[in-house]
Amino acid sequence: MELESPRGAPAGQTLSGLLQRLTDQAALGSDPALQELDALIASADWPALLQGDPGAPQELARVVRALCGQAAPPKEEDGGSAPAPGRAERAARVGAVLLRLLEGIEAAPGSPGPPGAVPALRPAAPHLYLFCVTHCQERPWTSSASRKVAAEVLALLLRVTGCGSVAEFLRGETEDQAGSFAAVMGLLKPELTKESWKNNPATKHIFSWTLHQVTRPWLSHHLERILPPSLLISDDYQTENKILGVHCLHHIVLNVPAADLHQFNRSQVIYHALFNHLYTPEPDLIQAVLECLLDLFPVLERPLQWKAAEPRPTGPCDDVLQLILTYMEPEYRLLLRRTYARNLPAFVQRLGILTVRHLRRLEQVIIGYLEVYDGPEEEARLRILETLKLTIQHCWPRIPCRLEVFLKALLKMVCDVARDQSLTPEPVKTALLQEATDCLILLDHCSSGQVTSLLLKAVQSCEDAKVLDCIRKVQQLSGRTNEAGT
Numbered sequence: 239m240e241l242e243s244p245r246g247a248p249a250g251q252t253l254s255g256l257l258q259r260l261t262d263q264a265a266l267g268s269d270p271a272l273q274e275l276d277a278l279i280a281s282a283d284w285p286a287l288l289q290g291d292p293g294a295p296q297e298l299a300r301v302v303r304a305l306c307g308q309a310a311p312p313k314e315e316d317g318g319s320a321p322a323p324g325r326a327e328r329a330a331r332v333g334a335v336l337l338r339l340l341e342g343i344e345a346a347p348g349s350p351g352p353p354g355a356v357p358a359l360r361p362a363a364p365h366l367y368l369f370c371v372t373h374c375q376e377r378p379w380t381s382s383a384s385r386k387v388a389a390e391v392l393a394l395l396l397r398v399t400g401c402g403s404v405a406e407f408l409r410g411e412t413e414d415q416a417g418s419f420a421a422v423m424g425l426l427k428p429e430l431t432k433e434s435w436k437n438n439p440a441t442k443h444i445f446s447w448t449l450h451q452v453t454r455p456w457l458s459h460h461l462e463r464i465l466p467p468s469l470l471i472s473d474d475y476q477t478e479n480k481i482l483g484v485h486c487l488h489h490i491v492l493n494v495p496a497a498d499l500h501q502f503n504r505s506q507v508i509y510h511a512l513f514n515h516l517y518t519p520e521p522d523l524i525q526a527v528l529e530c531l532l533d534l535f536p537v538l539e540r541p542l543q544w545k546a547a548e549p550r551p552t553g554p555c556d557d558v559l560q561l562i563l564t565y566m567e568p569e570y571r572l573l574l575r576r577t578y579a580r581n582l583p584a585f586v587q588r589l590g591i592l593t594v595r596h597l598r599r600l601e602q603v604i605i606g607y608l609e610v611y612d613g614p615e616e617e618a619r620l621r622i623l624e625t626l627k628l629t630i631q632h633c634w635p636r637i638p639c640r641l642e643v644f645l646k647a648l649l650k651m652v653c654d655v656a657r658d659q660s661l662t663p664e665p666v667k668t669a670l671l672q673e674a675t676d677c678l679i680l681l682d683h684c685s686s687g688q689v690t691s692l693l694l695k696a697v698q699s700c701e702d703a704k705v706l707d708c709i710r711k712v713q714q715l716s717g718r719t720n721e722a723g724t
Contacts, residue, residue: 299361306369311379326381333387340394364421372440409456423463430467454493488530496537521573528581563599579621586628623673634684656704678712
């Protein structure tokens with residue numbers, strides 16, 4: 239069955255003619271083709287299209303692809319950072335035509351609804367989705383009008399296809415029912431090669447956003463499609479792209495079973511790609527890499543049969559911690575110090591008693607960081623105190639021989655905080671003193687009361703109320719309060 243255009247020509251012929259006009263270089267800067275296509279869509283007999291013409295879905299997909307091509311951001315070599323005037327406005331006009339198309343399918347009298355619309359839209363749906371994701375967020379090539387129409391097109395696309403969310407649209411309703419993710423990645427594949435992925439400034443954002451919509455168990459079915467682009471983006475020289483790629487790798491690590499990551503040594507490939515980023519002094523990148531590595535370690539470090547007569551083998555977590563401690567000790571930049579300190583407790587918690595392998599260097603880092611004021615929020619010192627607590631809890635047999643060193647560092651910090659006249663808020667000072675008190679109590683427990691004995695003279699000679707309060711808490715909670723000294 240043929241659809242009649244406003245001029246009485248068969249719909250297939252009209253769509254083909256419009257496709258030629260839309261892809262003609264001379265017509266890209268004018269609107270008559272868009273207006274004619276809009277009129278054709280408004281007058282189309284959509285029930286007949288959905289029920290009868292087997293070639294109409296493919297023809298619609300060709301038109302949608304051509305329309306989306308006109309609304310694409312300018313290529314990088316054409317000035318991707320400064321889009322040509324009117325590009326966002328043209329995207330808004332293209333989005334209005336696409337919206338008219340979807341509205342026609344949804345609202346046509348006698349339309350069979352989603353069961354009939356899904357087959358008709360299946361070839362065009364991935365192109366519609368890519369248009370929406372390209373223009374729905376604030377980017378240099380978008381405007382408020384283009385973002386609004388893109389959001390409307392996406393909402394209507396989901397409604398017409400009977401999907402409750404973007405995730406359902408991409409993955410399908412069940413694990414066995416395929417969604418549009420494979421088709422979308424198929425369209426992105428030519429743009430995600432080493433030579434082409436930077437040509438379109440939207441490609442990396444489309445890939446990342448789409449990837450994060452699909453979770454386990456669906457994501458593992460597409461591992462071959464998503465891992466190479468993620469590694470490619472993370473290997474770029476620009477920090478922004480590195481971070482984006484690492485976030486993609488992190489999502490893969492969290493949502494793909496360990497067995498699949500072990501195949502073809504994928505987990506090791508991811509690990510080495512992440513490890514190389516630790517040599518870059520970029521706080522945001524280091525933070526993203528360390529978060530990803532902490533979730534990757536359980537995949538890499540499978541349970542091993544350990545014989546007591548042999549030393550336990552070191553693993554990736556040991557290697558990363560050793561490198562972090564090497565960089566932490568001489569580091570003077572506050573942002574990097576905070577980033578390293580923020581993640582250090584997680585490494586101690588993961589290694590547990592095996593932290594003793596790194597205790598000598600960890601001791602130097604803890605002492606050095608406790609001495610340095612870290613700004614009003616004192617994030618680094620708070621995290622280092624947390625690290626010290628965990629270290630004492632896990633490595634307590636090795637702590638008594640280091641008791642004097644840790645005790646001096648903690649008392650010096652307590653005195654510094656008590657006398658601090660800077661802009662540090664009182665709640666932060668209170669938190670520092672409380673964490674230091676907890677560390678002193680743990681030191682006392684693992685040293686059989688040596689801390690309270692050493693603090694007796696300090697109580698008699700100290701005149702600062704905050705320091706005295708801290709010492710008394712240690713004595714009371716340790717159960718060895720000295721009446722004469724209090």
